[in-house]
Amino acid sequence: MTENNSIYNLSTPVVLIDENIVDANIKRVQSYLDQAGKKSRPHIKTHKIPRFAQKQLDAGAIGITCQKISEAQVFADAGIKDIMLTFNIVGAEKMEPLRHLNEQVTLSVVADSAATIEGLAAAFDGHKPLTVLVECDTGGGRCGVQSPAEALALAKKIDAASGLTFGGLMTYPSPNGEDDVDLFFNQTKALLDEAGIACPVLSSGGSPSLFSAEKAKSATEHRAGTYIYNDRSLVRAGHCTFDDCAMTILATVVSRPTDNRAVLDAGSKALTSDLLGFSDFGYIVDYPEAVISGLSEEHAVVDLSACKDKPKVGDKIRIIPNHTCVVSNLMDQVALHRNGEFIEMIDVAARGRVW
Amino acid sequence: MTENNSIYNLSTPVVLIDENIVDANIKRVQSYLDQAGKKSRPHIKTHKIPRFAQKQLDAGAIGITCQKISEAQVFADAGIKDIMLTFNIVGAEKMEPLRHLNEQVTLSVVADSAATIEGLAAAFDGHKPLTVLVECDTGGGRCGVQSPAEALALAKKIDAASGLTFGGLMTYPSPNGEDDVDLFFNQTKALLDEAGIACPVLSSGGSPSLFSAEKAKSATEHRAGTYIYNDRSLVRAGHCTFDDCAMTILATVVSRPTDNRAVLDAGSKALTSDLLGFSDFGYIVDYPEAVISGLSEEHAVVDLSACKDKPKVGDKIRIIPNHTCVVSNLMDQVALHRNGEFIEMIDVAARGRVW
Known part of the structure; x- marks a missing residue:
């Protein structure tokens, strides 16, 4: 991967879809249903x-x-x-x-x-x-x-x-x-x-x-x-691992008001308020001990109490959402990549079609 | 109002904005802040x-x-x-x-x-x-x-x-x-x-x-x-009444599987999952005793146990959302009306602008 086409150069928040994982997930499930x-x-x-x-x-x-x-x-x-x-x-x-x-x-x-x-x-x-x-x-x-x-x-x-x-x-x-x-x-x-x-x-x-x-x-x-x-709810259900989750939300740490609080630029407009039985709003891949304790529309408040290493302002981090489908419905476009190498922005063509 | 331009002719779910109420709300708050x-x-x-x-x-x-x-x-x-x-x-x-x-x-x-x-x-x-x-x-x-x-x-x-x-x-x-x-x-x-x-x-x-x-x-x-x-959360806070809520979601009863269950065609893609401290997902104007007990993306499950009159399949009903801002972010367009008389669909031009 060259530096120029890294997903980490994208303006955040942005929904990333790893096409390698998409391809593997489709193959796995089709094969399962064929056998069934x-x-x-x-x-x-x-x-x-x-x-x-x-x-x-x-x-x-x-x-x-x-x-x-x-x-x-x-x-x-x-x-x-x-x-x-x-x-x-x-x-x-x-x-x-x-x-x-x-x-x-x-x-x-x-x-x-x-x-x-x-x-x-x-x-x-x-x-x-x-x-x-x-x-x-x-x-x-x-x-x-x-x-x-x-x-x-x-x-x-x-x-x-x-x-x-x-x-x-x-x-x-x-x-x-x-x-x-x-x-x-x-x-x-x-x-x-x-x-x-x-x-x-x-x-x-x-x-x-x-x-x-x-x-x-x-x-x-x-x-x-x-x-x-896949998403955090299906990891919990034992259907897959975090490595099988094709969707992540890339977000930036925009504030570190206290030693144990970080604020991200991804709120309910990027992650949704869907808890799906969880008590927090997503899984931060880079800081698994961090807890997304609250969302407003454009901010996520993250509790870093349990983290040994802590992110600083400007760091970009990736989140696996509780429920992936509702995130798709928020986005006009998502960023396709393969293992971190950005390919292109594609339209979520049927987003918002409610009737 | 002629029959033809009634909001009840619109395809559901659709977000309705009563411009009369918008105008009154703007006037009231500007006047309050002027005095303050x-x-x-x-x-x-x-x-x-x-x-x-x-x-x-x-x-x-x-x-x-x-x-x-x-x-x-x-x-x-x-x-x-x-x-x-x-x-x-x-x-x-x-x-x-x-x-x-x-x-x-x-x-x-x-x-x-x-x-x-x-x-x-x-x-x-x-x-x-x-x-x-x-x-x-x-x-x-x-x-x-x-x-x-x-x-x-x-x-x-x-x-x-x-x-x-x-x-x-x-x-x-x-x-x-x-x-x-x-x-x-x-x-x-x-x-x-x-x-x-x-x-x-x-x-x-x-x-x-x-x-x-x-x-x-x-x-x-x-x-x-x-x-x-305005919205249900601000009614609860004592800031306004339901009559001051300019946004309603028009939905259709699409199923009545049991005597006490109705299903609407407005799910979390229309109402959002934002509870804002409520235990249900909105206030049904036409059936105040009804409880929107569960949402999936395209369906709302409504508990009619407390209702004397109950809606039938095909009835259109109006819902005041718990939190109005997040509903705006779901919709490419909203339907402007004045007291039920449809004016036009207008673009929610800044919807989904997350970065």
Whole structure:
């Protein structure tokens, strides 16, 4: 590496993505899911960058997962051909953009209520049919029908709508909820078989349950996102080490008001306030004993009490965030590098696409 | 209002800003600071929108406060002429943009260390001099020198640098810390007088201490931000009522999986994870008894147990966020309206300017 293209010359705070680690993470997870007999449909919320989605597809993913129409449109425009929107799309004003997307790519959405299905059915009658999966609450406690009987009723409703095609079942499971996924999916599948309704896709997902995906035997595909970058929460979960974390935030020490206090130029606008069960706001790679004890929007206050060596004003340090996906959503661009050698700034093209 | 331009026709989630309330909030605070004998230098972090800064100036503000060069540049390019950057600007790569900004507007920055001052002095020698205030830690526990003696030493250092001009003292106080501000400012002012160093500006700030600004008698100006929109935290603090909150997030109920659970299409990408001491993630105007108990990136899980009336799938509801500034930083655009009548989408021009 020459001095000139070191990441340490970048203006801070800046989000760094190590493409070597990205490549290794994609390879590792695709290989795991191949062995587990699950198709991979990565969730792009972690990176929000079409070229990284393309890397995932090149490695063997069958398509991508998005949650909002406006972010899916970014990936469709970049040439991605198969997108599952794991969201109840509700509201008259969303139907024209959804039809547009459905004309452009192989699209599927999910629904967990008659109201959602009725809205979709009215909007797609007479158009290219929209594939709809039934979302099942297998213990995650968010969206989803509460029982196989409800799932059957909605599947019938989708099947009966001329503008819709029943696509299968989808769940966002609770961590280690593979048995519950299997129970719900198998019971529903039996009801669908009885009713003569084909169920081509049984989609489970999530990063917390990624490396136990093979235990949900009924699932045909798995949707995980965070693994491409990894973060402090996945290190805690035992999924990876700090060396497997592709995203770091480069920050500068801008103040050393007292012997045990440092202040960084990266606040909640760079690290987010997501604690994810931690009591501090990130892991400082260069000073593992340091504690990011408080954030305001542009400042991080760091407690250095436990540190033998302490940074000085002007030092640049790297932070592994608690939760990587929400950091991506703050940044218009991230800095690509390989092992510290800066490559280029790239747009986080689907950042901020909230609807 | 005609049906067509109702805010309820907008695609959700969307951040709504009621310009009537903005105007009233600006008028109220300018009038308060006028009576308190303090100049107003509003912090633009809350809105990040040049036209709102111009409203604040038109009402009587003397200039604006920013924290980062890149956000200040947005306001300079929009014609704002007086900007205080309340940040230690550190790092060789930041000096050319800072010089550029200093040529364009009446600029001041702050410093709390010899290292920061030395970096600035080297960069501005031979250029238009940069005004530098000394940042004082009067109890806020973030940046700032710890004693009047330290403040004096840095003031002398600034005064002696050919490229720098000493501009005064600046603090971000602790809530209700006006006595501490006065003590620190008065003691330092006396030392500066003895040393024959003029101290034109004594700048205090913050929204928590806004309506007690008159108690910090030594301060010549006050920097507050949040008052332009207000939020749930300022309602709790007794600064305003929910009716004074200009920002609401319009969201759609996309799922009603159980009798007591609703799921909204606004998650941490719209509301942020900032709890600010609350135990839930916002105040639902239309269902005050509802509790936003959990957020993921695109979903809010709402506990309806305490609600007599309950929303159904497709209903649009409005949320007052815990902390308004961090919501602004998520959105490329916000929807301006007056009392529910949609006016236009406007760019949050300085969103995401982190360095």
